[in-house]
Amino acid sequence: GQQLNQSPQSMFIQEGEDVSMNCTSSSIFNTWLWYKQDPGEGPVLLIALYKAGELTSNGRLTAQFGITRKDSFLNISASIPSDVGIYFCAGMNYGGSQGNLIFGKGTKLSVKP
Amino acid sequence: DSGVTQTPKHLITATGQRVTLRCSPRSGDLSVYWYQQSLDQGLQFLIQYYNGEERAKGNILERFSAQQFPDLHSELNLSSLELGDSALYFCASSARDRGGFGYTFGSGTRLTVV
Numbered sequence: 001g002q003q004l005n006q007s008p009q010s011m012f013i014q015e016g017e018d019v020s021m022n023c024t025s026s027s028i029f030n031t032w033l034w035y036k037q038d039p040g041e042g043p044v045l046l047i048a049l050y051k052a053g054e055l056t057s058n059g060r061l062t063a064q065f066g067i068t069r070k071d072s073f074l075n076i077s078a079s080i081p082s083d084v085g086i087y088f089c090a091g092m093n094y095g096g097s098q099g100n101l102i103f104g105k106g107t108k109l110s111v112k113p
Numbered sequence: 114d115s116g117v118t119q120t121p122k123h124l125i126t127a128t129g130q131r132v133t134l135r136c137s138p139r140s141g142d143l144s145v146y147w148y149q150q151s152l153d154q155g156l157q158f159l160i161q162y163y164n165g166e167e168r169a170k171g172n173i174l175e176r177f178s179a180q181q182f183p184d185l186h187s188e189l190n191l192s193s194l195e196l197g198d199s200a201l202y203f204c205a206s207s208a209r210d211r212g213g214f215g216y217t218f219g220s221g222t223r224l225t226v227v
Contacts, residue, residue: 033215042115042203042218043156088156100146100169101216105155 006089006104013079014112021107022073023089031092032065032072033101038085046087047074081111116140117219119204125225131192134222136204138185144168144209145187146216147179150201162187194226 006023013019023032031050035043047058049065049072056063062075072091076083086108090101116139126132138145147159158171162181173179176194181187191198201223205216 035218040220042117042205042220044115044218045215048215100158100161100171102158103156 004089004091004102004104006107008107009105010108010110012110012112015079015081017079019076019079019083019109020073021087021089022071023091023104024071025091025102026070027093028069029091029093029102030069032063033090033092034061034063034072034074035088035090035103036085037088037106043088076109079109079111081113084109084111115217115219117204117206117217119202119219119222121222122220123223123225125227126194128194128196128226130194130226131190132194132224134189134191134202134204134224136187136189136206136219138187138204138206139217142206142208142217143185144207145181145185146205146207147173147187147189148203148205150203150221152200156203159189191224196226199224199226 004023004025033048034046036046037043047056047063052069053067054065060077064073086106088106089104092101118137120135143164146161148156150156159173160179161169165181176192179189201221203218203221205218207216
């Protein structure tokens with residue numbers, strides 16, 4: 001089945017640093033989504049991307065839908081302690097499995113004050 | 114508060130037992146999705162219901178079943194529980210059957226099988 005490769009698996013950074021993570025797939029997606037999961041909580045949608053090449057920002061977060069439609073990246077600028085959590089990418093292909101999202105395994109972000 | 118309500122928040126039970134997890138979707142959402150998240154694992158899609166009907170099935174074991182009721186709440190039934198079934202179980206909802214605008218997740222039910 002479809003799989004997403006998300007990297008890196010984990011990151012330890014200093015407060016104030018920029019962060020970059022990405023997701024790649026062997027197949028094309030029509031929609032890319034980025035979620036953040038805080039400890040003990042459900043994932044929360046950060047950014048949704050619907051068009052190849054699209055670049056979308058949400059505060060300090062910026063995500064892009066790759067031109068090939070097989071990848072996406074998420075950047076976080078000037079990280080702060082509350083950015084700690086697990087970030088998941090998710091892809092959807094309407095022509096495939098009836099609309100359910102395929103999730104990456106997540107990037108665990110730790111921020112040192 | 115995401116608007117998706119899951120109960121109970123925590124559940125501890127013995128091997129071989131059966132449990133029911135409940136989910137109330139966000140107001141107006143017709144689709145409900147169930148996911149399993151094991152320790153250090155990603156989110157594994159189990160099953161989707163749309164307006165009472167099963168719409169998509171993922172890696173759901175035969176020991177597990179789900180349904181969506183006329184009031185749109187959903188229940189996930191896990192039977193003959195094994196130690197490996199210990200995990201976080203999330204419910205998510207979306208307005209339509211494809212969820213292209215993203216899913217809204219509940220806070221999850223943490224199941225511990227001892």
